[in-house]
Amino acid sequence: MSPFRVSTAVALAWSGAALSVAPVPANAAWGLNLPTPVSPIGREILELHNLIMLICLIIFIVVFGFMFYSIYAHRKSTGREAATFAHSTKAEVVWTVIPFIILIGMAIPSTATLINMEDTSKSDLTIKVTGYQWKWQYEYLDHDVSFYSSLATPREQIVGLQPKGEHYLLEVDNPLVIPTNRKIRLLVTANDVIHAWWVPKFGAKKDAIPGYINELWTKVETPGTYRGQCAELCGKDHGFMPIVVEAKSPEEFDAWLAGRKQGSSLEHAAATAAAKQWSESELMARGEEVYAHCAACHGVDGKGLPGAFPAIAGSAVATGPVEDHLTLVMDGKPGTAMQGFKGQLSDIEIAAVVTYQRNAFGNKAGDTVQPSQVQSLR
Amino acid sequence: MSSAPGSYYLPNPSAWPIIGSIGLFSLLLGFLLLLNEGSAGPWLMLLGACIIVVMMFGWFGKVIHESESGMYNEDVGMSFRMSMLWFIFSEVMFFAAFFGALFYTRALAVPWLADTDILWPGFEGGWPTAGPKGPMPIEADTPVSDPAAQFSTIGPWGIPVLNTFLLLSSSITVTIAHHALKMNSRGNLILWLGVTVLLGVIFLYFQAVEYHHAYSELGLTLGTGVYGSTFFMLTGFHGLHVTIGAIMLTVVWLRCLRGHFKPDNHFAFEASAWYWHFVDTVWVGLFVFVYVF
Amino acid sequence: MATADVAHHEEHHHHPSGVMRWITTTNHKDIGTLYLCFSLSMFLLGGLMALVIRAELFQPGLQVVDPHFFNQMTTMHALLMVFGAIMPGFVGFANWMLPMMIGAPDMALPRMNNWSFWILPFAFTMLLSSLFTAGGGPAAGWTLYAPLTIQGGMGVDMTIFAIHMMGISSILGAINIIVTIFNMRAPGMTLMKMPLFVWTWLITAFLLIAVMPVLAGAVTMLLTDRHFGTAFFDPAGGGDPVMFQHIFWFFGHPEVYIMILPAFGIISEIIPTFSRKPLFGYTAMVLATAAIAFLSFIVWAHHMFTVGMPLTGELFFMYSTMLIAVPTGVKVFNWVSTMWRGALTFETPMLFAVAVVFLFTIGGFSGLMLAITPADFQYHDTYFVVAHFHYVLFSGAAMAMMGGAYYWLPKWTGHMYDEKLGKIHFWLTTIFFNVTFFPQHFLGLAGMPRRIPDYALQFTEFNVISSIGAFGLGFAQLLFVYVIVKCVRGGSKATDTVWEAPRGLEWTVPSPAPYHTFETPPKIA
Numbered sequence A: 001m002s003p004f005r006v007s008t009a010v011a012l013a014w015s016g017a018a019l020s021v022a023p024v025p026a027n028a029a030w031g032l033n034l035p036t037p038v039s040p041i042g043r044e045i046l047e048l049h050n051l052i053m054l055i056c057l058i059i060f061i062v063v064f065g066f067m068f069y070s071i072y073a074h075r076k077s078t079g080r081e082a083a084t085f086a087h088s089t090k091a092e093v094v095w096t097v098i099p100f101i102i103l104i105g106m107a108i109p110s111t112a113t114l115i116n117m118e119d120t121s122k123s124d125l126t127i128k129v130t131g132y133q134w135k136w137q138y139e140y141l142d143h144d145v146s147f148y149s150s151l152a153t154p155r156e157q158i159v160g161l162q163p164k165g166e167h168y169l170l171e172v173d174n175p176l177v178i179p180t181n182r183k184i185r186l187l188v189t190a191n192d193v194i195h196a197w198w199v200p201k202f203g204a205k206k207d208a209i210p211g212y213i214n215e216l217w218t219k220v221e222t223p224g225t226y227r228g229q230c231a232e233l234c235g236k237d238h239g240f241m242p243i244v245v246e247a248k249s250p251e252e253f254d255a256w257l258a259g260r261k262q263g264s265s266l267e268h269a270a271a272t273a274a275a276k277q278w279s280e281s282e283l284m285a286r287g288e289e290v291y292a293h294c295a296a297c298h299g300v301d302g303k304g305l306p307g308a309f310p311a312i313a314g315s316a317v318a319t320g321p322v323e324d325h326l327t328l329v330m331d332g333k334p335g336t337a338m339q340g341f342k343g344q345l346s347d348i349e350i351a352a353v354v355t356y357q358r359n360a361f362g363n364k365a366g367d368t369v370q371p372s373q374v375q376s377l378r
Numbered sequence B: 001m002s003s004a005p006g007s008y009y010l011p012n013p014s015a016w017p018i019i020g021s022i023g024l025f026s027l028l029l030g031f032l033l034l035l036n037e038g039s040a041g042p043w044l045m046l047l048g049a050c051i052i053v054v055m056m057f058g059w060f061g062k063v064i065h066e067s068e069s070g071m072y073n074e075d076v077g078m079s080f081r082m083s084m085l086w087f088i089f090s091e092v093m094f095f096a097a098f099f100g101a102l103f104y105t106r107a108l109a110v111p112w113l114a115d116t117d118i119l120w121p122g123f124e125g126g127w128p129t130a131g132p133k134g135p136m137p138i139e140a141d142t143p144v145s146d147p148a149a150q151f152s153t154i155g156p157w158g159i160p161v162l163n164t165f166l167l168l169s170s171s172i173t174v175t176i177a178h179h180a181l182k183m184n185s186r187g188n189l190i191l192w193l194g195v196t197v198l199l200g201v202i203f204l205y206f207q208a209v210e211y212h213h214a215y216s217e218l219g220l221t222l223g224t225g226v227y228g229s230t231f232f233m234l235t236g237f238h239g240l241h242v243t244i245g246a247i248m249l250t251v252v253w254l255r256c257l258r259g260h261f262k263p264d265n266h267f268a269f270e271a272s273a274w275y276w277h278f279v280d281t282v283w284v285g286l287f288v289f290v291y292v293f
Numbered sequence C: 001m002a003t004a005d006v007a008h009h010e011e012h013h014h015h016p017s018g019v020m021r022w023i024t025t026t027n028h029k030d031i032g033t034l035y036l037c038f039s040l041s042m043f044l045l046g047g048l049m050a051l052v053i054r055a056e057l058f059q060p061g062l063q064v065v066d067p068h069f070f071n072q073m074t075t076m077h078a079l080l081m082v083f084g085a086i087m088p089g090f091v092g093f094a095n096w097m098l099p100m101m102i103g104a105p106d107m108a109l110p111r112m113n114n115w116s117f118w119i120l121p122f123a124f125t126m127l128l129s130s131l132f133t134a135g136g137g138p139a140a141g142w143t144l145y146a147p148l149t150i151q152g153g154m155g156v157d158m159t160i161f162a163i164h165m166m167g168i169s170s171i172l173g174a175i176n177i178i179v180t181i182f183n184m185r186a187p188g189m190t191l192m193k194m195p196l197f198v199w200t201w202l203i204t205a206f207l208l209i210a211v212m213p214v215l216a217g218a219v220t221m222l223l224t225d226r227h228f229g230t231a232f233f234d235p236a237g238g239g240d241p242v243m244f245q246h247i248f249w250f251f252g253h254p255e256v257y258i259m260i261l262p263a264f265g266i267i268s269e270i271i272p273t274f275s276r277k278p279l280f281g282y283t284a285m286v287l288a289t290a291a292i293a294f295l296s297f298i299v300w301a302h303h304m305f306t307v308g309m310p311l312t313g314e315l316f317f318m319y320s321t322m323l324i325a326v327p328t329g330v331k332v333f334n335w336v337s338t339m340w341r342g343a344l345t346f347e348t349p350m351l352f353a354v355a356v357v358f359l360f361t362i363g364g365f366s367g368l369m370l371a372i373t374p375a376d377f378q379y380h381d382t383y384f385v386v387a388h389f390h391y392v393l394f395s396g397a398a399m400a401m402m403g404g405a406y407y408w409l410p411k412w413t414g415h416m417y418d419e420k421l422g423k424i425h426f427w428l429t430t431i432f433f434n435v436t437f438f439p440q441h442f443l444g445l446a447g448m449p450r451r452i453p454d455y456a457l458q459f460t461e462f463n464v465i466s467s468i469g470a471f472g473l474g475f476a477q478l479l480f481v482y483v484i485v486k487c488v489r490g491g492s493k494a495t496d497t498v499w500e501a502p503r504g505l506e507w508t509v510p511s512p513a514p515y516h517t518f519e520t521p522p523k524i525a
């Protein structure tokens, strides 16, 4: 896109600047410039970035070359008298017009890249991405595949009880899987507050706005695992909703998709679950697992965060009528962070977690909920 | 020592500002508690409002006293006039935010929502609208039976056009009063200023009737989606400004009765009149963009 | 003169003393001092919160605070710095200097002047006490984006009301400044003879009156969405969360120029003095300021390139934003030309001024990079943006204020400050500032999002450096406080002109400037 490649020069300039700040022990992971892109748009952006930075650097050196020369040569201590000029129309016109021309030079490649970025037509695969506090949902619209993706880093690593793993904070339970060399169109939206879906190496970032759909596209050339993060403040755990994308060759992708289709649907799980009568201990054990979905807000200990997230321990809802409890968990409460879980959890999971909430943390409602009861409320 | 002509009057230290701050603070604190279920809320608000009223009486009273005893020169009057104009400009910008919201939703947000079929299947957009989850709009001025499902809007050619007429005439009457003041014709001044206030009050009365009608019969409330939000916030803030303007004019009227103001020096009158014209202009904008189109 | 001619004051019978003097004062210098002290304390408090942020980010993992509190610190830090430190700080300068610079006896509306200050302590009491409510203070960033602010507890309401109060204060203050400049100039002080600081403030005040009410409107809509069932930002009711951003940034972008234009004014006073040469291109400077102000109204959506605007919108906002580089460039070139072939000395104010020009331009260039829409998709909401705005805000606005404080302290107090300590403060500030914020460019490029309390391991090194820098920067500011206190307490006596041959009416009155200056207008040559 841009007329010349300037990465090397710029990288050198940056490192020079960095060295003057402080030398750091080498670590393979840290970088001074944008990460190496794996998509056409990412590459265009990198070139644009390098170009603009180089132009700025040159202007900077020229302008401050003058200033530092003046600081050096025009010191009073050299015994000089100050000149008296205060105006020069010629100079002023020159330094108004030249920057303007430089700006036009920058605007042209930028416009081209932008137009390219916004062209989501002729895509091969469409995936809907929905941001939740604090996880992502991916729906392969034409393939009836849908799943949630949330942080996989254990809490112990975060609070320092365990050593941090290699992909600390940048690992998820279910990564998004896409085929390489296909134009992927992402429809980005959110369920509660604004999030932003971002994978740096794709050069792809778009805000996920509740109620609205934003489109973006990418085409990944090299197979691999790519990591990014939510890039719009979305509340307490904004820093803990990473994005992981696995780019597989189209064949591997098709195989993955086929495997995913079977047994992925909630109905399937519902049918098997409803057939069975669950015992309290089964429900409690299962519920404790599912409660991980709730712990981000209501706390592992069920104490919540006073003022922001209510405690489950002693909660009037969790110890009151079971229908109210179920409806709240299934439909959520609009306008608050309490989202509806009926799309995310299966009947048995909801039954289990509600049972768990009613009988853990010192709550003693004493009743259990069966999946069939959840199903009847759907 | 008395004021020397040509010198700019500099007031002594004054406690009124800090009293005003305390009043403002308790007013807002009270409001805060009211919104968050604190029982002291309304009382604190009342206290705050009282303090502010006292502050206004005290502060403006002092200014009036200083002005009437000739301590102000031309320049002071000019400062007052300029500040009033810039203040009105700030008010214009406040309304601009809400008009901006109206234009943005109508021109951009609602059409986008209507296009977002994945999330809002079946939502057609258009204006008026209460959004994909809100009640459906029906013909203007039609009583609705089920406000959860339907709402109706207020058509422009009933009360609104009458109100337009009222406010526009009040702008004329206040100008007549101004001329009377300049001519030093007290009787006319008091008459026409009185008529202006009266027109303003009638306007407010009709607006109250209209609101009542909307809430009780048309299913149109502040919560009726964006239509209700923009409608009531715009007309509501305007109504609030009419109220303030009317109070200002009433005070000026009372001062006229007392024989205040001179044909060549009547800042408070001018300020209130300008404010009134501003309120008027905003209404014309409202009438056009909220009611007619 | 100050005691001889008091004809136009009220009878001198009740001049309160002690605290009441400060609470009831109508004197522009007193009020200026109040503003400046207030600004300094908010700067320290806001800085303290920045240190909490930096302490948490010193190492990966959660060590110091929990994420919810971290978000409150980020939000509160920015609100305190923007609305508590920078804006009131510049109003303090305006109060002290404008009447002296234009030969006026005081501000045009002294009682209102008092009120615009005395709203602030109440506003910030409201804001800060939100930290102690259940659910804590605002935690959605200083930009208060809906719908995150629709969630949240009572602390959000307190923020909204605090912003209402700050808005009233700013509007009243700005009206006063405009009227003073238009109406109180000494005879012969034509508009094009006004010092540049006066010009920049005139335009800033205009911006304030134009945009503070819009912010008030935005937060009012938030409030009604939260409590009165309106649907401005709720798509289910036909609203749009992005509309909040449009309204906010219509305020927010002019706001960033509100924070930099007075700084430009201060720099334009300092550089000529220590170059011993008149300001180069005065007319161009005035026009450039006006051009920046004008453009600032049509660029707001460059903060929102990623929200999914139509292509034409993105292009428009990209082009208009890039244009701002032209008038800003004119300013930078004019400063450099002012120094060119001058007779330069480098007292502390000049050191600050030179550093501001240099470092602000770095921030300006990163701003220009952000303006390039496709590239901004990569930078947006990363530490690259954080680096950008600290370069323009800290090394632009805050350091210009420090320079201005050294420049005028002798005039205000009658004492010279400690030049040696001043220089040490300068070097510590400049060095640690760069240690803190330069590495953040790399962090942003490498992909570290802003507003996160914990980060992936590849960001560790630069965060360590940045945090070390921040603590150094913080302690350097304690030295600043010490220098100021020392100067107020005593020091060698300052002459009337203080510097060798400064221009401007403020240098024609004694140091310290008498309580009432220019009761009879000065003669303007």
Ligand code: HEA
Binding pocket: A056, A059, A063, A098, A099, A100, A102, A103, C143, C256, C257, C259, C260, C302, C303, C304, C321, C322, C324, C325, C326, C328, C329, C330, C332, C360, C361, C363, C364, C365, C366, C367, C368, C370, C371, C372, C376, C379, C380, C381, C385, C388, C389, C392, C393, C396, C397
């Ligand atoms: C004092 C405050 C201040 C100032 C002066 C500026 C100045 C500029 N800013 Fe900055 N900005 C902020 C404060 C400020 N900004 C803040 C606080 C934010 C973040 C808000 C938030 O999200 O919390 C922000 C964010 C921000 C963004 C959004 C980034 C994002 O979130 O993705 C953008 C995008 O365009 C931007 C652009 C610019 C530009 C183009 C300028 C220009 O005015 C700069 C012009 C100056 C120069 C260019 C240098 C000098 C010129 C020359 C030497 C001439 C020659 C040059 C050329 C021809 C190239 N800024």
Ligand code: HEA
Binding pocket: C043, C044, C045, C046, C047, C048, C050, C051, C053, C054, C074, C075, C077, C078, C079, C081, C082, C086, C140, C141, C142, C143, C386, C390, C393, C394, C397, C398, C436, C450, C451, C452, C470, C473, C474, C475, C477, C478
């Ligand atoms: C005017 C502006 C201004 C100033 C001067 C500063 C100054 C500083 N800022 Fe600020 N900052 C903002 C405006 C400003 N900031 C804004 C607008 C944001 C965006 C917020 C958002 O995302 O919403 C932000 C965000 C921000 C972040 C990003 C947070 C995040 O994204 O999570 C960081 C992180 O490093 C940071 C750091 C600092 C530091 C280290 C300083 C230092 O320069 C501070 C130096 C000063 C001190 C450290 C004070 C020294 C005092 C003491 C040591 C003792 C105190 C004693 C008493 C109180 C008695 N700031």
Ligand code: CUA
Binding pocket: A131, A132, A134, A194, A195, A196, A230, A231, A232, A233, A234, A235, A237, A238, A239, A241
């Ligand atoms: Cu989701 Cu940030």
Ligand SMILES: [Cu+2]
Binding pocket: C252, C253, C256, C299, C300, C302, C303
């Ligand atoms: Cu901006």
